[in-house]
Structure formats: structure tokens, C-alpha cells
Amino acid sequence: MTDSLLEVRGLQKFFPITRGFFQSVVGHVRAVDGVDFTLKEGETLGLVGESGCGKTTASRCILRAIDPTGGQILYRMRSGKVVDLATLPQGELLPLRAEIQMIFQDPFGSLNPRMTLLDNVGEPLLVNGMKNRRERADRVAELLRLVGLRPEFMHRFPHAFSGGQRQRIGIARALATNPRLVVADEPVSALDVSIQAQVLNLLLELQQRLKLTFLFVAHDLSVVRHISDRIAVMYVGQLVELAPTAEIFRQPQHPYTAALMRAVPIADPRVRKDDGILGGEVPSPAAPPSGCYFHPRCRHATARCRAEAPELREVAPGHFSRCHFAGEMTF
Amino acid sequence: MTEPLLSVRDLRVSFQMDEGLVRAVDGTSFDIMPGQVLGVVGESGCGKSVTMRAILQLVEKPGRITDGTICFRRRNGADTVDLARLPPRGAEMRDIRGAEIALIPQEPMAAFSPVHTVGDQIAEAILLHGHRWKEGGRKLRRAEARDITVGLFRDVGISMPEQRIDAYSWQLSGGLRQRAMIAMALSCKPRLLIADEPTTAIDVTTQAQVLALLRDLQARYDTAIIFITHDLGVIAQMASYVVVMYLGRVMEEGPVDEIFHAPKHPYTKALLRSIPSLYGETRVALPVIAGALPHPFNRPPGCPFHPRCPDAMARCSAAVPSLQPVAANQLASCFLHHDVAEPA
Numbered sequence: 157m158t159d160s161l162l163e164v165r166g167l168q169k170f171f172p173i174t175r176g177f178f179q180s181v182v183g184h185v186r187a188v189d190g191v192d193f194t195l196k197e198g199e200t201l202g203l204v205g206e207s208g209c210g211k212t213t214a215s216r217c218i219l220r221a222i223d224p225t226g227g228q229i230l231y232r233m234r235s236g237k238v239v240d241l242a243t244l245p246q247g248e249l250l251p252l253r254a255e256i257q258m259i260f261q262d263p264f265g266s267l268n269p270r271m272t273l274l275d276n277v278g279e280p281l282l283v284n285g286m287k288n289r290r291e292r293a294d295r296v297a298e299l300l301r302l303v304g305l306r307p308e309f310m311h312r313f314p315h316a317f318s319g320g321q322r323q324r325i326g327i328a329r330a331l332a333t334n335p336r337l338v339v340a341d342e343p344v345s346a347l348d349v350s351i352q353a354q355v356l357n358l359l360l361e362l363q364q365r366l367k368l369t370f371l372f373v374a375h376d377l378s379v380v381r382h383i384s385d386r387i388a389v390m391y392v393g394q395l396v397e398l399a400p401t402a403e404i405f406r407q408p409q410h411p412y413t414a415a416l417m418r419a420v421p422i423a424d425p426r427v428r429k430d431d432g433i434l435g436g437e438v439p440s441p442a443a444p445p446s447g448c449y450f451h452p453r454c455r456h457a458t459a460r461c462r463a464e465a466p467e468l469r470e471v472a473p474g475h476f477s478r479c480h481f482a483g484e485m486t487f
Numbered sequence: 488m489t490e491p492l493l494s495v496r497d498l499r500v501s502f503q504m505d506e507g508l509v510r511a512v513d514g515t516s517f518d519i520m521p522g523q524v525l526g527v528v529g530e531s532g533c534g535k536s537v538t539m540r541a542i543l544q545l546v547e548k549p550g551r552i553t554d555g556t557i558c559f560r561r562r563n564g565a566d567t568v569d570l571a572r573l574p575p576r577g578a579e580m581r582d583i584r585g586a587e588i589a590l591i592p593q594e595p596m597a598a599f600s601p602v603h604t605v606g607d608q609i610a611e612a613i614l615l616h617g618h619r620w621k622e623g624g625r626k627l628r629r630a631e632a633r634d635i636t637v638g639l640f641r642d643v644g645i646s647m648p649e650q651r652i653d654a655y656s657w658q659l660s661g662g663l664r665q666r667a668m669i670a671m672a673l674s675c676k677p678r679l680l681i682a683d684e685p686t687t688a689i690d691v692t693t694q695a696q697v698l699a700l701l702r703d704l705q706a707r708y709d710t711a712i713i714f715i716t717h718d719l720g721v722i723a724q725m726a727s728y729v730v731v732m733y734l735g736r737v738m739e740e741g742p743v744d745e746i747f748h749a750p751k752h753p754y755t756k757a758l759l760r761s762i763p764s765l766y767g768e769t770r771v772a773l774p775v776i777a778g779a780l781p782h783p784f785n786r787p788p789g790c791p792f793h794p795r796c797p798d799a800m801a802r803c804s805a806a807v808p809s810l811q812p813v814a815a816n817q818l819a820s821c822f823l824h825h826d827v828a829e830p831a
Binding site: 200206207318319320321348349350351352353354356357360361375376377378379381382383384385401402405415416417418419420421422423424425426427428433434435437438 | 662663691694717743744758764765
């Protein structure tokens with residue numbers, strides 16, 4: 157671990173499948189099985205994939221909202237000390253909670269409807285030892301201003317706000333403890349187009365102002381492309397490609413990434429296309445296919461792909477791909 | 488010139504709530520030609536779904552169609568019926584709903600009954616409107632309806648249709664469920680298909696499959712489709728004619744190329760600018776539409792968009808601009824392009 161803020165190595169999270177009266181374990185859903193990446197301070201890594209690919213599970217493991225099954229999550233604390241979040245005992249997590257925060261997808265479900273903004277946004281401060289209500293109110297006012305809301309709003313309840321405003325409140329709460337790493341799980345996918353752009357602009361501005369590091373989890377490639385320095389693509393629990401944003405869009409080195417890009421409907425009626433639509437469906441992570449998990453849907457698949465699972469390897473500087481033919485083929 | 492299949496004129500739907508009157512649809516007009524794909528685009532609360540429910544007479548209480556006409560040309564005759572005047576539970580409406588105008592809902596999980604197999608649910612619709620499939624109006628037998636269902640499943644690209652029709656909706660994946668829903672919507676050979684955000688709940692690669700399927704079916708059966716979505720990319724890929732709605736009113740309408748390459752209304756322009764593209768510059772501030780969608784109880788006077796409009800003039804808050812021609816095939820409700828106001 158050199159100068160990076162976060163380094164994830166071989167992350168795994170399996171959920172047991174139980175059956176019968178005694179709930180005996182009959183198998184495992186390999187929700188996350190092989191995720192490796194590093195995050196430098198101040199950068200944004202976009203984590204994309206379709207539903208069920210394990211992107212949310214991976215981000216929850218990093219937050220230690222759930223305990224990973226295997227792998228390492230090395231995090232460099234503000235003090236400079238490096239800890240492994242994957243194995244850190246519960247009791248030692250509290251100081252890290254302030255440094256790693258989360259922005260949720262659903263701005264309606266993630267705020268407590270019985271608490272005013274002061275209490276919603278101020279709760280992380282209270283937990284982290286700011287007992288004085290006066291002091292908390294000052295900090296909440298400052299946070300609301302930061303996300304573009306009026307400080308007077310702090311005595312209102314969440315129901316008085318629109319979706320976009322609630323997402324701003326959620327962002328203010330995430331920033332309350334001066335975090336260094338913010339995990340944003342689909343922060344704009346529940347918002348309308350005109351509001352989505354406002355929230356994306358806010359996130360970019362806050363990142364620059366507060367030197368934040370973002371792990372931006374989303375399924376919308378155009379949103380991820382807009383906000384990320386680098387992009388990681390997941391498929392059935394595995395990281396299949398990781399590269400700088402411009403690079404991955406210029407020359408994707410994994411057929412799944414290429415198919416994902418082709419599937420995005422382009423907002424221009426003059427560019428209509430029907431070719432290269434990915435057939436088939438995402439396999440179940442409880443029973444993934446042999447060899448490369450993508451081979452049943454891949455138009456370039458060979459006998460080798462069916463038999464041998466590819467490793468994630470560096471095909472160009474900073475460009476990683478989990479495909480046998482990466483670097484040899486244009487997808 | 489061909490006559491429109493469906494013609495909506497000055498439709499108004501409102502919901503009487505305890506807190507006040509919500510005018511969800513406030514004077515919407517548009518036409519759809521036979522075999523056309525009409526895209527209806529707008530953000531949440533713009534009234535796009537309520538308009539479609541009004542067409543099917545499915546507006547739930549306390550909602551009510553208060554004004555306007557919905558003229559639909561029926562399959563058999565040259566006459567049109569005004570759907571807005573038909574009793575929602577009457578024989579004629581029930582004969583049209585599902586049989587001549589079908590709906591593909593947004594959430595196929597909620598639309599299918601979990602306690603009946605998908606095949607049974609589709610066969611039920613076929614039996615109900617069975618005379619469409621047989622000359623002379625003879626009643627269909629259950630086995631015949633089942634065969635038709637298998638054929639429909641094959642048409643919408645479901646593999647192993649004989650087995651899949653005996654599955655329950657919760658046993659199918661999101662993409663298959665939406666395909667089954669499309670099969671159900673097509674089961675009575677409708678002339679108009681209303682697709683209400685049919686791909687919003689599914690993933691992008693599955694979405695591409697479903698969109699390709701709809702395009703293919705549309706070409707094969709020449710069904711007219713009203714495609715409702717908030718996704719401008721989907722509209723650009725699917726529609727031939729586009730209606731842009733905001734707060735229950737049509738802001739602009741026109742052929743898809745004009746809407747995307749020569750938009751006239753400031754709202755359309757702002758909407759197009761605010762989406763991140765796959766080609767533009769990254770990590771820069773996107774142009775935004777200032778402000779938020781107004782609360783439904785709190786509609787602005789005059790043009791509904793004027794508080795957020797960069798080009799608003801004094802007149803915009805005083806009068807409501809009507810939908811007028813602004814180019815060869817394009818209409819817009821904006822005083823920048825004409826000065827015809829709605830009668831007060």
C-alpha cells in the first residue's frame with residue numbers, strides 16, 4: 157500500500173443458502189467474489205454493473221455494514237495508520253465511521269420522518285461526541301449552507317422537502333463528521349433529470365472544496381462517466397474491468413463493458429442502432445457458469461473461455477481486464 | 488390524409504384532496520396516427536401517466552376527468568367514440584380496454600397476480616376478448632387460448648414457451664417478466680399499445696433487448712404505441728413523434744428529429760442540456776434547470792415553467808400560452824414563439 161487511501165484486495169462476500177427446518181446450508185450466493193481496486197485520495201472511482209452484480213454488497217463491505225467473507229480492505233486513517241477494515245473488531249470501528257460515510261439512493265427512505273433536519277443531520281455529530289445542542293445547530297446550519305439549503309430549514313421535517321432537496325439533506329448528513337471517503341450508492345438514480353444534474357454538480361463542487369474521495373456506485377454509465385476519474389465494471393460478483401474513464405470509453409478491454417456501453421440509449425434520433433445487443437441474461441451468482449462468467453453471452457467466446465477462468469490482469473498501464481483476449485482484440 | 492387513431496383534446500384530470508385541488512392534467516392535446524410511435528416525455532408529476540390512465544378510464548378516485556375529449560377510432564367502424572364520456576365500468580369501455588387499447592405497465596412484478604400462472608392470466612384475457620382470434624365470433628376453448636399464449640411467448644422471444652407459461656411471475660427474471668407482460672398486452676391484437684415506462688425498472692442490457700423487441704413487434708403488427716418515459720435516450724431511440732409535458736401541459740411537440748435537433752421551447756432545450764452524455768466533457772458542471780418542480784398544490788400562475796425559465800418575460804406569469812404551430816410540423820406553448828394565450 158503506497159500512497160492510496162483505500163486498497164481492496166480479493167474481496168469476497170458469500171451469503172449462505174439454507175434449506176429445511178434446521179436451516180442447513182446447501183450452497184452459497186457468491187455475491188462478491190474477486191474485487192480488487194485502489195482509491196487515491198481525492199479521486200472518484202465509479203463502480204458500475206447491473207442489478208445483482210454485487211456492487212452494493214461490495215460497497216457495504218467497505219463500510220463494514222456487513223462483514224466480508226474474505227479478502228482485505230486496507231484503509232489509511234487520517235493519522236496515517238493503515239488498518240484492515242475487513243477484520244477490524246466491531247469495537248474499533250467507531251473512529252472510522254466518522255471518516256467513511258455514505259450517501260443513500262432513496263432520499264425518501266433514508267431520512268427519519270419523525271426527526272427535524274437538525275436532528276437528522278446532527279445525529280452523526282451527537283454520536284461522535286458533540287453533546288452541546290447549540291454547537292450542533294451551528295454545525296448543521298453550516299452544512300445546510302454547504303449543500304445549498306437555507307439554514308432556517310433545520311427546524312422542518314423531511315416531508316416538507318422535494319426529492320432533490322432531500323438528497324441534499326442526505327449529503328449534508330454524510331458530510332457532518334468531515335469524512336474523507338464517501339460511498340455514494342446510486343445517489344441520483346431516484347431523481348428527475350433536471351434535479352439529477354443539480355446533485356451531480358453539487359457532488360463535484362463539494363469534492364473539490366473538501367478534498368473528498370468518492371466511491372460512486374451506479375448503474376447509469378453516462379452519469380458514472382460524467383463524475384468519475386476511473387471506472388470499475390462488475391459482473392456476477394467479479395470486477396471485470398478497471399481503467400481511467402477516458403481510456404475505458406475509448407477502448408474497452410472487456411466484451412461486457414463494450415456491450416454495456418452499446419446498450420445505453422443515445423439521446424439522438426440520428427444515431428439509432430440495433431446491432432450488438434447483448435442476448436441472454438445475467439447468470440445467478442449462486443450457480444455461476446464455468447470458466448469466464450461472461451462466456452455464455454459473449455460473441456467472442458472460445459473453448460478456453462468455457463474451461464478456464466481468466467484472471468484480472470493489467471493490459472495497459474492502469475487498465476485492468478478479466479478477459480483472456482484483452483489487448484488482442486477490439487470489442 | 489389519414490385520420491388519427493386517437494385524438495386527445497384539452498384533457499383535464501384533477502384530484503380533489505383534503506389539502507386542495509391537484510390539477511394533474513391541465514389542458515393536454517395530442518394525436519396519434521395508426522402505426523405511429525408517439526413518445527411522451529416529462530419529469531415526475533408532469534401528468535404523463537395520469538393522461539394514459541385517463542385514456543383507459545382507469546383514473547382512480549378521487550381523480551376525475553373534468554373536461555376535454557378523448558376520441559378513439561374503433562376497429563370496426565369509421566366513427567369515433569369519446570372515451571372520456573364512456574362509463575369506466577360500462578360494456579363498451581370494457582370491450583375496448585385490453586382488446587383495442589392495451590397497457591404495458593412499469594412494474595411487471597406488481598402487474599401480474601402472484602397466485603396464478605402467467606399463462607393462465609394471458610389466456611384469461613384471450614378468452615374474454617376471444618372473438619378477435621376467430622372469424623364469426625365463436626367462443627374459444629381453453630386449449631386454443633393456451634396454444635395462442637404459447638405462440639405469443641415465442642413471438643416475444645421467450646425460450647421454452649411451453650414450460651414458461653406454467654410459471655408464476657415471481658419465478659421469472661425481470662426481463663422475462665416484462666416480455667410476458669408484452670405478450671399479454673399483445674394477446675388481443677390491440678391497435679394502440681400504451682407503454683408506461685416499460686423499461687425503467689430493468690437493467691440497461693435487458694432494456695436494450697426489450698426496446699429492440701418492441702420495435703420489431705411494432706413493425707410486424709403495425710400497432711400504434713404511446714411510449715411514456717422520462718429517459719430522453721429511450722425516446723430518441725424509439726419514437727417518431729414526441730410530446731414534451733410539464734406540470735400537466737404539453738410544452739412542445741413535433742417529429743423526433745426536430746425535438747432533439749431544433750427544440751423551440753426553453754424547457755425542452757434545458758432538459759436536453761442537463762443530461763450527461765456518453766461523449767461530452769467529463770467532470771465539469773452540467774447546465775441545470777434552476778429551482779425545483781413546484782408542489783402540485785402550488786401551481787405557478789401563467790406558464791407553468793416560467794419560474795424556472797431562463798427566458799421568462801413579464802407576460803409569462805400573467806397568461807397561459809397555448810399550443811401553437813411554431814415550425815412546419817412543430818408546436819410549442821411559449822410566448823417566445825407566438826403570442827396566443829389560452830382563453831382565461
